Amino acid sequence: MALSGIFLMVFLVQHLAINLTSLIPDNGYTFNKISHFMGYNPVVQFILQPILMLGVCFHFTMGIFLEYQNRRARKSKYVFHKTRSSWISKNMILSGLVVLAFLALHFYDFWVPEMDYKYVSKLIPAEDRYYHELQEKFHNSTRTVIYCISFVLLGLHLNHGLASSFQSVGVTTSSQKKLKLIANIYSISIAIGFTVVAVFHYFSH
Amino acid sequence: MxxxxxxxxxxxxxxxxxxxxxxxxxxxxxxxxxxxxxxxxxxxxxxxxxxxxxxxxxxxxxxxxxxxxxxxxxxxxxxxxxxxxxxxxxxxxxxxxxxxxxxxxxxxxxxDLVVDRSAFDRIQQSGGYVSVNTSGNTVDANATPIPKPDADEAFKAAACIGCGACVASCKNSSAMLFVGAKVSQYSRLPQGKVEARERVLNMVKQMDKEGFGNCTNTGACEAHCPKGISLDNILNLNREYIKAKIRK
The missing domain is CATH 3.10.20.30 (Beta-grasp domain)
Incomplete structure (x- = not known):
C-alpha cells in the first residue's frame, strides 16, 4: 500500500510537470511536443503505462481490502467516540474513493479518446492536437469545478498519504515535524498546480 | 457534585x-x-x-x-x-x-466495562522477552555497555503499561503502538538483538491472528496513550519487520 502510494506520488510530480508546460506562452508548442513523445514512445506506452495502471489498481484494491479488515477489527461501535487525530487521516477511504471516481472521469475525458484515436480509429499521429484538446475539455465549467474539487481532495489524501507511507516503510526523518512539513509542501503544490492548469485553460479558452 | x-x-x-x-x-x-x-x-x-x-x-x-x-x-x-x-x-x-x-x-x-485484553498477553508471549541463561553464569546486564541514546529510547518504549488505550482510540483497533513499543524496547538493546528477527515476525503474526486492525498512521494511539508512547515505535516496528522479512 505504502510502496504503491510512493510510486503514484512520484508519477504525480511527473504528470504535473508536463501539465505545467501547457502554461508556457508558446501556443502549446512545448506541451504538444512532450505529450506526443509520451503518447507514441513505445517504452512509455507499453511498459510504463501498464506498470502505472497496475500500481493504481493495486493501490485502490489494497485500500478497500484494508478498510474491510479494519472495519472487522471493531464490529461493536462506540456510542460516543472522540479521537485526537485529523479528519483526513480518519477518512482516507472517503478521499480515496472520490479520487478514484475522479480518475474514472479523467480516463473517460482523456485516456479513452486517446486510445480510440491511436488504436481504434487509427488516425494519423498529429503532434499539434494535444493543447487544443486540453483547452476544449476545460471549456466546460462543470467539468472544471469537478476537477478542482477533486484536486482539493487529492491534496488532502496526499497530505496524510505521504507522511503515512514513509512511516509504513520505516523511513525516518530527524523529526515527525519535518516529515509533516514535507507532506504539506508536496500536497499543497500538487493540488494548487493541477488546479491552476485547469482554471487557466478554463479562462484562456 | x-x-x-x-x-x-x-x-x-x-x-x-x-x-x-x-x-x-x-x-x-x-x-x-x-x-x-x-x-x-x-x-x-x-x-x-x-x-x-x-x-x-x-x-x-x-x-x-x-x-x-x-x-x-x-x-x-x-x-x-x-x-x-x-x-x-x-x-x-x-x-x-x-x-x-x-x-x-x-x-x-x-x-459491562470489563474487556478481555489477554490478546496482549499472547502477543507478548510470542516474542516479547529476552532469553537469558540462568544456569549459573548469567551476565550482569550492567556489564554490557549501551549507548545512552539507545538506553533512553528503550526505556521510553518500556514505559508502555499495555493498557490497550492505543487499540481503543484507533479507528481500526490497531495494536501497532503496543507491539511497536514492545519490539523497540528490546531491539534497541544489545541483549535483545539476538532474537530480534524472530521476535518481530512472531509478534506481528500473533497480532494479526488476534484480529487487530491495520495501522493507518492517524496518530490517535500516541495522542491517547497515558504513557506518551511515541509513534516512532511504530516506525521502528515497520523497519524491524521489513529487515526481518528481507533476511528470511
Missing part, C-alpha cells in the same frame, strides 16, 4: 449491551473517577441492583489495568493519565458522562 452517567451495561460477551442512565449525588471533586464509580456501585448494591463491573488494580497509573472510554476518549479527557488518575474536579456538577468499555474485536467485553 451531581452527575448524569450513561454507562454501557452488558451481561456477558454473548449478549447485547446498551447504554443505561444513572444519577450519582454527593460526589466530592477530589474523588478519583474510579472512586465515583465505587459510590455508584455502593448505591446500586443498597438498592438491590447489579453493580457496574469495571477493571482496576493499583489505582496509581502503573499497572495498566484500568480502562474505560470516558466521553469518547480512552482514559478520559486528560492527556498522559490513566482512568485511575482522573479526578472528578475535571467535570462540572450536572455534567453528563458517557462511560464505555475499550472496543475492538480482539478485546471482547466480558461484562
Amino acid at each position: 451531581e452527575l448524569k452517567l450513561k454507562i454501557w451495561r452488558q451481561k456477558n460477551s454473548g449478549e447485547k449491551g446498551a447504554i443505561i442512565d444513572y444519577n450519582v449525588k454527593k460526589i466530592d471533586p477530589d474523588m478519583s473517577f474510579l472512586e465515583m464509580l465505587d459510590v455508584l456501585n455502593q448505591d446500586l448494591i443498597k438498592s438491590g441492583e447489579e453493580p457496574v463491573a469495571f477493571d482496576h488494580d493499583c489505582r496509581e497509573g502503573i499497572c495498566g489495568m484500568c480502562s474505560l472510554v470516558i466521553n469518547g476518549s480512552p482514559h478520559g479527557p486528560d492527556k498522559g493519565t490513566t482512568t485511575c488518575q482522573l479526578h472528578m474536579r475535571r467535570f462540572k456538577s450536572g455534567d453528563t458522562i458517557y462511560i464505555e468499555p475499550f472496543r475492538g474485536t480482539a478485546f471482547p467485553v466480558i461484562k
